[in-house]
Amino acid sequence: MQEETVKNMILGEDDDYVVNMGPQHPSTHGVLRFEVSLYGETIRKVVPHCGYIHRGIEKMCERDTYPQIIHLTDRMDYLSAHMNNEAVCLCVEKALGVEIPERVTCIRTILDELNRIASHQLWWCAMGMDMGALTTFFYGLRDRERILDIFEESFGSRLLHSYNTPGGLMHDIHPGFRKRIVDFIRYFRKKLPEYDQLLTDNVIFRERTEGIGVLSLEDAIQYGVTGPSGRASGFSCDIRKIEPYGAYRKVSFHEVLRTEGDTLARYKVRIAEMYESMHILEQLVDQIPEGDYSAKMKAVIRVPAGEFFQRVETARGELGVYIVSDGNKTPYRIKFRTPNFSNLFVISKLAPGHKIADLVAISGSLDLVIPDIDR
């Protein structure tokens, strides 16, 4: 009853208690600001304000050559750095019509999935923190460290990889790559059930997430909410299935779909995706073909004049890269369709009627990475 009346109230009245959550706030995970109108503890209206970390990446790309652009894409969704790199590379390779060695596609897909697991682990840490369970943070980081070690060994950096180049990889993988991944899967298969024991099955956690912030399928499609957040509402939007790229054609995996659309569903989709990612890794890790780690590319890459589009599935949803080229070594215009931008604005639809603590839980379950929103 109260929920309905609150929703029907005219927003922005004089007696609204307006609280700014952010830009400096522990639960926004970055410089994001929610302008929240409160009625007691109940939220009447949420207006997200972004742009605090806008760096003009799209404009900077017009100045840079294609291999240089890769390094900028790391800085968008830093937790899916490898997927971002791959999106640009795939788009350029498509435009040039280059044949990519099998080895490269296989390694790229393995890294995609490792990166997805690492990203979901960090999301799980932050989600627990948002709900007040501080211990989750250290459990998640403990396991994420293993993946970062694999990254570090093969390409020197842990977070911002820049390992892809148009046409292939920067250099070959480390000899211990395969063994490290096999070890990690064996380790993480044992540790992942701990996540459930600590948080998923906790009665307080259930109470706080079940039925909170329900996103309907219509809204998910209307707002363009993709990735695990969209799939929790039953929106089948996995690019790996719809438009398979890399080695996804060759592996079998399930697109995790749920229909509830609440915070718990979004949570469970991500946990299930970690299992799926491990399943994909298990299929690929023993079948890395021998061969070159890069196709033969010209020293200066000039994309033929025209418009090119490529989308990939990052850990947060659909990332689209749209390149307009006039035949030069730099793009004429480049546009990134980043998943977080669409995922963020649905919060003004989800939060009203809930308590202020739920806003934190909902924004946690949407898994926002702020630099990806602003670019």
Next chain:
Amino acid sequence: MAVNIYDFTELTRNIGSGLQRAMSPGWARATEYVIIGLAFLLFYAVTGLYIIYGERRICAFMQNRLGPNRVGPAGLFQTIADLIKLLTKELIPIRNADKLLFNVAPFIVIIASFMAIAAIPFARGLQALDFEIGIFYVIAVSSLGVVGILLAGWSSNSKYSLIGAMRSGAQIISYELSVGLSLLTIVVYSGTMQLSGIIESQANGWWIFKGHIPALVAFLVFLVASTAETNRGPFDLAEAESELTAGFHTEYSGIRFAFFFLAEYMNMFIVASIATTVFLGGWMPLHFGLNNTFNHVMDIIPPVVWYLIKTASVVFVMMWFKWTFPRLRIDQLLTLEWKYLLPINLVNIVVVAFLCLMGWHF
């Protein structure tokens, strides 16, 4: 004068009479107060600092980390260094804050917990205030702290602080009922409100063992409700750092913040002490059966040590709560109290009254 480490009655009486002989009654009394005050001040600061240190080590242990281990042996002086840092920090004046209330609030919080500690029996005869209505006094005094929290939230002139303070007001006043009622269960059993009397009534067994199921229920309810009353996680809604940055003490800095921080940990110690006193036999040693070697060995351990072990165990359980559970939402918090804990408590107290009336308890 031989000091008996098992009974402090003689010691305190000797000190009292020694002072009486040395000076006029008025001065003797004043000196006694000063000694007791200084002793408690020292105890308060040291215990507070080491509970903070303990919490940091324990949560580190639960979270796969090491915790403070650099300052002094095993990091033992870390919290002292932190205290010095807080003491020397600038007190940031808040514009448009209610200056008087803003400055008074931390003192109210710390005085409330300081008053409660006076009634805690550490061993036989080692208790500053032994009222006949000891339980009543402790409940009354420990709920004074909420005034300080409300004032802190109100006077800060910050929206987060106000929300935190209002939450804390609703929370502490609600959980006060459960704390009081669960303690009353044992008052009905033991027939006295005097804290030393309650401990004496447990000479042949702690209430949690000999009080049938109702005592166990009361203990669990007390544990939950007192965790909520001390504003600790999973009930730390008044601070809720992921929602309200720091709740009621967002705007406080330096030593004023330290007061809130210290008071929080001392409140935890106080409720653990009360749980020990009322449910776990206070400073009584652990006994099994009537007359055997095990009991004699247990008797050798001094009562103060017994008291500290039991209190530390309860404090540990409360820390365990905090580092395992996610935080509740405010409506769930109030639902838990008014729809579950309070009815359970009321039924429990009727059952206990019935048990006592029929004479079925030990």
